[in-house]
Amino acid sequence: GAGVSQSPSNKVTEKGKDVELRCDPISGHTALYWYRQRLGQGLEFLIYFQGNSAPDKSGLPSDRFSAERTGESVSTLTIQRTQQEDSAVYLCASSLVAGGLSGAQYFGPGTRLLVL
Amino acid sequence: ELKVEQNPLFLSMQEGKNYTIYCNYSTTSDRLYWYRQDPGKSLESLFVLLSNGAVKQEGRLMASLDTKARLSTLHITAAVHDLSATYFCAAPPGGQGNLIFGKGTKLSVKP
Numbered sequence: 001g002a003g004v005s006q007s008p009s010n011k012v013t014e015k016g017k018d019v020e021l022r023c024d025p026i027s028g029h030t031a032l033y034w035y036r037q038r039l040g041q042g043l044e045f046l047i048y049f050q051g052n053s054a055p056d057k058s059g060l061p062s063d064r065f066s067a068e069r070t071g072e073s074v075s076t077l078t079i080q081r082t083q084q085e086d087s088a089v090y091l092c093a094s095s096l097v098a099g100g101l102s103g104a105q106y107f108g109p110g111t112r113l114l115v116l
Numbered sequence: 117e118l119k120v121e122q123n124p125l126f127l128s129m130q131e132g133k134n135y136t137i138y139c140n141y142s143t144t145s146d147r148l149y150w151y152r153q154d155p156g157k158s159l160e161s162l163f164v165l166l167s168n169g170a171v172k173q174e175g176r177l178m179a180s181l182d183t184k185a186r187l188s189t190l191h192i193t194a195a196v197h198d199l200s201a202t203y204f205c206a207a208p209p210g211g212q213g214n215l216i217f218g219k220g221t222k223l224s225v226k227p
Contacts, residue, residue: 033213042219042220044217045214045215045216059214091158093159095213103147104149106161
């Protein structure tokens with residue numbers, strides 16, 4: 001079946017602009033995660049959603065970052081007033097349940113964000 | 117706060133050789149994940165280790181977990197060029213669904 005999809009695949013924006021990144025999880029997966037990967041670095045957790053529970057926002061680096069999820073489907077990550085240090089690959093992942101029996105997370109191809 | 121450390125961060129190997137990548141984590145975790153990332157690509161799940169003593173093998177890669185030592189290893193047997201990639205280990209902070217990742221081990225297998 002279809003994997004996790006993300007759009008756009010690449011985004012170039014000017015400092016100070018807002019951007020929206022989209023993630024479509026695997027159908028039936030109730031948990032959805034956003035991570036950020038700076039060049040040559042590991043993944044940095046941002047936020048995750050589990051079903052209808054309140055999202056875990058503990059990884060969001062500032063109040064310029066926010067995310068929403070419609071039911072158990074699409075999620076949007078919004079970065080307001082972008083800064084150059086926001087440049088990174090933003091990866092979305094989904095799993096059947098958060099921290100479930102296996103908890104294996106399946107990653108999308110990512111959105112490469114470049115802030116000029 | 118859970119911290120995950122991998123070593124080495126860079127590994128250059130010759131084809132046919134064996135080597136081990138180590139993943140240490142700082143607080144109790146009941147599971148450990150290994151991922152592979154090719155340049156410019158996303159992460160591919162390799163192994164999910166769910167209990168102490170778990171061992172999983174896929175081709176030339178074998179992963180194990182020792183929860184008492186808070187250590188997982190990824191052993192590479194008779195490396196081939198196709199294994200060149202960056203390998204990440206990750207663990208969930210207790211009671212949470214997200215993963216904390218190590219910095220990754222960039223593996224380069226040379227003929």
